Each structure stands twice: as structure tokens, then as C-alpha cells.
Amino acid sequence: xxxxxxxxxxxxxxxxxxxxxxxxxxxxxxxxxxxxxxxxxxxxxxxxxxxxxxxxxxxxxxxxxxxxxxxxxxxxxxxxxxxxxxxxxxxxxxxxxx
Amino acid sequence: xxxxxxxxxxxxxxxxxxxxxxxxxxxxxxxxxxxxxxxxxxxxxxxxxxxxxxxxxxxxxxxxxxxxxxxxxxxxxxxxxxxxxxxxxxxxxxxxxxxxxxxxxxxxxxxxxxxxxxxxxxxxxxxxxxxxxxxxxxxxxxxxxxxxxxxxxxxxxxxxxxxxxxxxxxxxxxxxxxxxxxxxxxxxxxxxxxxxxxxxxxxxxxxxxxxxxxxxxxxxxxxxxxxxxxxxxxxxxxxxxxxxxxxxxxxxxxxxxxxxxxxxxxxxxxxxxxxxxxxxxxxxxxxxxxxxxxxxxxxxxxxxxxxxxxxxxxxxxxxxxxxxxxxxxxxxxxxxxxxxxxxxxxxxxxxxxxxxxxxxxxxxxxxxxxxxxxxxxxxxxxxxxxxxxxxxxxxxxxxxxxxxxxxxxxxxxxxxxxxxxxxxxxxxxxxxxxxxxxxxxxxxxxxxxxxxxxxxxxxxxxxxxxxxxxxxxxxxxxxxxxxxxxxxxxxxxxxxxxxxxxxxxxxxxxxxxxxxxxxxxxxxxxxxxxxxxxxx
Numbered sequence: 001x002x003x004x005x006x007x008x009x010x011x012x013x014x015x016x017x018x019x020x021x022x023x024x025x026x027x028x029x030x031x032x033x034x035x036x037x038x039x040x041x042x043x044x045x046x047x048x049x050x051x052x053x054x055x056x057x058x059x060x061x062x063x064x065x066x067x068x069x070x071x072x073x074x075x076x077x078x079x080x081x082x083x084x085x086x087x088x089x090x091x092x093x094x095x096x097x098x
Numbered sequence: 099x100x101x102x103x104x105x106x107x108x109x110x111x112x113x114x115x116x117x118x119x120x121x122x123x124x125x126x127x128x129x130x131x132x133x134x135x136x137x138x139x140x141x142x143x144x145x146x147x148x149x150x151x152x153x154x155x156x157x158x159x160x161x162x163x164x165x166x167x168x169x170x171x172x173x174x175x176x177x178x179x180x181x182x183x184x185x186x187x188x189x190x191x192x193x194x195x196x197x198x199x200x201x202x203x204x205x206x207x208x209x210x211x212x213x214x215x216x217x218x219x220x221x222x223x224x225x226x227x228x229x230x231x232x233x234x235x236x237x238x239x240x241x242x243x244x245x246x247x248x249x250x251x252x253x254x255x256x257x258x259x260x261x262x263x264x265x266x267x268x269x270x271x272x273x274x275x276x277x278x279x280x281x282x283x284x285x286x287x288x289x290x291x292x293x294x295x296x297x298x299x300x301x302x303x304x305x306x307x308x309x310x311x312x313x314x315x316x317x318x319x320x321x322x323x324x325x326x327x328x329x330x331x332x333x334x335x336x337x338x339x340x341x342x343x344x345x346x347x348x349x350x351x352x353x354x355x356x357x358x359x360x361x362x363x364x365x366x367x368x369x370x371x372x373x374x375x376x377x378x379x380x381x382x383x384x385x386x387x388x389x390x391x392x393x394x395x396x397x398x399x400x401x402x403x404x405x406x407x408x409x410x411x412x413x414x415x416x417x418x419x420x421x422x423x424x425x426x427x428x429x430x431x432x433x434x435x436x437x438x439x440x441x442x443x444x445x446x447x448x449x450x451x452x453x454x455x456x457x458x459x460x461x462x463x464x465x466x467x468x469x470x471x472x473x474x475x476x477x478x479x480x481x482x483x484x485x486x487x488x489x490x491x492x493x494x495x496x497x498x499x500x501x502x503x504x505x506x507x508x509x510x511x512x513x514x515x516x517x518x519x520x521x522x523x524x525x526x527x528x529x530x531x532x533x534x535x536x537x538x539x540x541x542x543x544x545x546x547x548x549x550x551x552x553x554x555x556x557x558x559x560x561x562x563x564x565x566x567x568x569x570x571x572x573x574x575x576x577x578x579x580x581x582x583x584x585x586x587x588x589x590x591x592x593x594x595x596x597x598x599x600x601x602x603x604x605x606x607x608x609x610x611x612x613x614x615x616x617x618x619x620x621x622x623x624x625x626x627x628x629x630x631x632x633x634x
Contacts, residue, residue: 015284022277028269035273042280046287053291060290063240067283070247074276077251081258081269088262 007048014041028082032075039071102149103158105142106173106235109181112138114228121221128220129196135224136192139231143178143185147626150178155630157237170237170297174630176372176477177234179623180364183481184230186612187356187488190605194349194492195219197601201348201499203259216259216347223353226252233361238296239286242365243279250275250329253358256350257342267341274328274338278362281325288318289373298373302632305377312378312393319374320400326369327404329362332441333411336434343433344426348495351426355433356488360480363440370401371447371473376632379448382465394448401444409560411438416567420574425494425504428575432530433487435568439479439542442557443472446549466633471548473631474624478541481623482613485537486529489609493522496602502594510578518603520579522610527572529613532565536613540620 018038025031043064050060116135120128149156156173164170173181195202203216229248236242254275257268290296292311293304305315331339343354376382380394415435422428447469496519497512498504513520532538542561549557616623628634 015280019277022273031273035276038277038280042284042287045284049287049291057291057294059294059296060287063283063287063290066240066244070244070279073247073251074272077254078269078272081254081265081272084262085265085269088265 002052004048004051007051008045011041011044011048014038014044017041028085032078032082035078036071036075039067043067043071099158100149101145102156105145106156106158106171107160108142109139109146109231110171110228110235112142112228113224113231117221117224117228120224125199125215125217128217129199132192132220132224133196136189139227140185140189143182146173146178147182150175150626150629151622153629169241171235172237172298172630173235175627176364176368176473176631178629179477179481179626180234180360181231183484184227184234184357184360187352187484187609188227190488190492190609191349191352192223193601194495194605195223197599197605198349198499200595201495201602203347203350204261205259206261212261219256219259219347219349222252222255222259223350226256226353226358230357230361233364237298239289239298239301240296242368243283243286246282246329246361246365247279249358249361250279253354256353257346259350260346264342264345267338267345270338271342274335278325278328281321281328282365285318285322285325288314288321298368302373302376305373315374315377316393316396316400319369319397322369323366323400323404326362326366327407327441330359330366330437330440331434332404332407332437333414333434334407336411336415336437339434340427340430343430344424348492348498351429351495352488352491355430355491356484359433359437360484363437363480367440367473367476370444371469372632375447375469379465379469382469382633398445398448401448404441405443405445408438408441411435411441412560412564413438413567416564416571419571420567423506425497425506425509425575426491428506428571429487429490429494432568432571433483435564435571436479436483436487436530439483439545439564440476442560443476443545443549446472446552446554446557449552449554465552468548468552469633470628470631471544471551474627475541475543475545475548477627478544478620478623479532479538480541481616482529482532482536482538482541485609485613485616486526489522489606489613490526490530492602492606492609493519493526496598496606499602500594500598501592506575506578510581512579513581516603518607520576522603522607523576523579525607525610525613527569527576529610531569531572533569535617537616537620537623538613540617544620544624 015038018034018041021034022031022038025034046060046064050057112135116131120131146156158171160169200214202219204212204214205216206212226249229245232245233242236245254268254272257264257271289301292314293301295301305311328335343351346354378394378397412435415431419428419431419435494504497509529536529538532542546557546561
């Protein structure tokens, strides 16, 4: 196995862990972090796929850069929403019980 | 650059630019600009449709860099039908929102009072529209991903306009939508790593030429299907949809239900029928003799799983809809149910002639005819749903704005005071249940006959049961409104506001009428779909 393949496997594991945590945890901030980990894992998969060819595949690298921008965008949106929800006490309780 | 090429680009860039400009305008100016831009978009749709009508695909190489390096916009039959539906529905929703700004959301002012009007609706809605059109005309998988993210994030913002109560629903939607997109992104990465290109047509060609890419492509198709099915809210991944769609402001619910989920659905159909099917469907690869059989088997299992989930969605969604007492959740569950229809075609596409039947004997259909027919039927159902569902959600929004309630029991006997709105509901019910002569009926007919021609007899009972169930919950919603109140001074719901503008009645009514009118246009619509299809 080459280094790139190891990274590929690692990326798959990170995605799986992140997605499982995202679907099972209740706490909103923990969910957001799990989503970020899933995102990081999927970008890692893309990078390691790019690294398997010589020279490194520029198309896949470009995907990763755009993916990073989108990750930042959704993290910010989610963080704003979470702050607003947790500033409203009754909403927070409602979410925890559902 | 011809007019059709210009318009294809303008369909994406006009709403995007206007969203940016709107963010700088005052509220009144936003409404005005919104109507102007919506009319412009409908105007840009016309030359593209006309060009496609002549049987040619519109292709634009932005900056004259060809694929795989450059960004290619490509409008084929499938794209242009989705664009046309989005333009019509979008214009109706824009008119409704411009006429009743109270329907655009709820915001908390500095003094702590909440005000039912949200100027943030306009940039978000046009950003969403730009994303949808970008998805529809994108010639490569990566722009598709970017378009989907734009749609997803603006849709989350739109849900959040509903005020405090809708924030948890918005956040939940965001988690699901982003997770779905990430799965799609990984699938795109896998496809690129075996095909070396992002361009949709080139990728399909590469998969056909390299049988050894089949294993990775199968994994990619599975990931992509799960990710997109999350965004379309296929059962059992539908839980997020109902709070998000029913809790959103009146002008936002139709956007979400009629348009936003169609973006992901479009990509789903594009990947299965235009990328995977030409390479792996046994029916289409027979001629080339290179059919990798084990892959075809693996993909047909996936196809059956999704069709089965579609069947479950049709039943579960309808039963849940029957149990609702308020209009908007009922309509939202009806979306969950209808989503089931759109996945039934997969087994038909992957096994156009079912082996269990033996020789059908009477007529023999070409496999490509069966596939084209099944897709045409499904697209008919999708377009019909878009028109009818937007009209229905706008009607529900109309009553909610007028009376401040959407409880079905409280609205009984409304046919007398609002004949036009109740008429609209009747028209959309015909459209959603798929009774003749709506577009959904044409689509259902086409899908069923194509499936039967392909030897898939199971689809007949499925369609019949689904139609009966949808008629049941739609009757449950509209029956009370048609009923005459027996008591003379029956408790009429208290008016939330004195009157509604005429446009707020005309917009949903026009969309409702369109669900019927388009039913007569089945043949031109299905001919358009053939343009640029891999099997024609």
C-alpha cells in the first residue's frame, strides 16, 4: 500500500466517524463539529485521490480548495443559527426533547 | 454568441447579480427589482426553449476554455424543462411575495417587537434561484456541487426567516443538506479519479470506454444516491422536511417544496440516466458488447432499493398526511409522499426487459424507448408536482396571512367567501392526485405504459394505490373548505388582516390553471426531453 492509499483509508474512517456522530449526538455544537469533521474527512479523501497520480491531479486539488470555502460558509451559518437558538431558552429545551 | 447561448448564461448570472444588488437596496426597491428580474428570467427562458425546440443542445464555453479545463454550460432537454418550470413557479412566487411582504418572514426589531416582514427574503430567494439555474445548466459535476451548495445554504436562510420557531428546523435542514452535499462531493471525487474529467458527457464516455472503472463508479453512484436522496427527503431521510417546509414563511414554503428539492432530484436523475445508464444499463450496453455484468447487477440492486424506498414513501407520506389537522404540515407530508414517485423509474431503466416474464410476445419495444418513456413520465410527474405544489402552498399561505390560522377545521366553508382560492385548491388537488388531464396524469400514464412495455408489471398496483391514497388526503384537506356551514352565524375565523391583494389570489390561481393546461402539452414536453439524451 502506498502512502496515498493509507490516507485514503484514513479519510474514509474520518468521514464515517464524523457522519455517525452527526446522526447520533443531540448537542447542537457537537453536531456542528461532527459535520466539520465529516467535511475534513471528505476533503482528505479527495486529496489522497489526487495524490495517487503523478503529477498530482490539479482538478481534484481545485475541488478541495472550493470545498474548504464552502465548509467555512456553512460553519458560519450554522454557528449563527446555534447562537440564536441557544439565546432563546424555550427553544433550546424544545430541541433537546425532540 | 447567439441569443440562446447568451440567455443560458444570463439565466444563472441575472438572478445572482440581482441578489447582490438587492442586498444594498431598501425594501421597496427590492420588491420592485424582484418583479423586474423575475420577468427578465422568464424572458431569458424563451429563447433557450425555442432553440431546444429545433432539436439542438445549447452549449456555452465560458471564456472559450473547453472541457475539461473550462466551465461549460449545457442546456439539454432535461435542463430546459426544469428551467421552464422554475421560471414559471418563480414568477408566481415573486409576484405573491411582492404583493404581500408580510408573507416573507418575521423579524425582531430593536424594540423587541416582532414584525412580520423580512427584507432578507429577496437576496436569499434570488440567490437560491441562481443556484437552481446553475445546477440545471451545469455541464460539469463540480459546478453542480457548487450550485447545490448555493441552493442549500440560501434555503436554510429562507427557512430561518420564519422567526425563532423555525430556527431549529433550519439548523436541522442545514446539517442534513450539508451532509448530503459532502457525500455527493466524495462521489464526484471518485468519478474524477477514474475518469479524469468533471465534464458530465466526457465522464459518461470514459465509463463506457473503461470497464475497469466500474467498481469505483458503483461506489460513487451509491454515495451520490444516498447524499442526494437525503436532500430530496426520500423516506427514511424525510424527517427534516416537514418542520422546515411547514414552519417556513408563507412565501418560502412553495420555494422549498416546489423548487429546492427539485435541484437535488435533477442531479440524481442526471447521474443515473446520463452518466451511469449509458455505461452500465445492460439494455443500452448490449450493442457495444462490453457490458460489465456484475456492475450492472450491483447497480440494479441499488435501483431496486431506491424504488422500494419510493414505494414506502408513497404509503408512509400519505398516511402521515391523512393524520394532519393543519394545512401546511399536510402539504409538506404530501411532498414526502410524492417524492416516492420520482424514484420508481430506476429498476425500469436498469432492467428494461424483466427476465421473469418470459416472452411478452405481442409488441416488442426497444430498450431505449422504454428508458425514454420512463424518464419522460417521471419528468412529467416532477414538473406537475412543482406547479401544483407551489400553487397549493401559496393558497395555504394566503389563508394563513388572512386569518392567522391554517387549521383545516377553522377554515371550513371558505368556498363561499373565497371561491377563487378554493378553486385553486381543487385544481392543485387534481394535479397532485394525478387525475386527468393534469401534467401529473400524463406523466403517470407515460411512466406506467413505459414500465409495462419493459415488463415491470409491479408498477401498476403501486401507481393505483398511490393515486387513491393521495386523493384521500387531498379530499381530507379540501372537503371542509367546500362544505357549507350549516349555522347561519357560524364562527367565521377572525380576520388577521382586512384583505389580501388581488395578485396574491391571481398568482396561485394561474399556477393552478397551468397544472391542467400543461397536461395537454405532453407530447411537445416529451419531445423536448429527447434533445441531447444519450439514448436518442
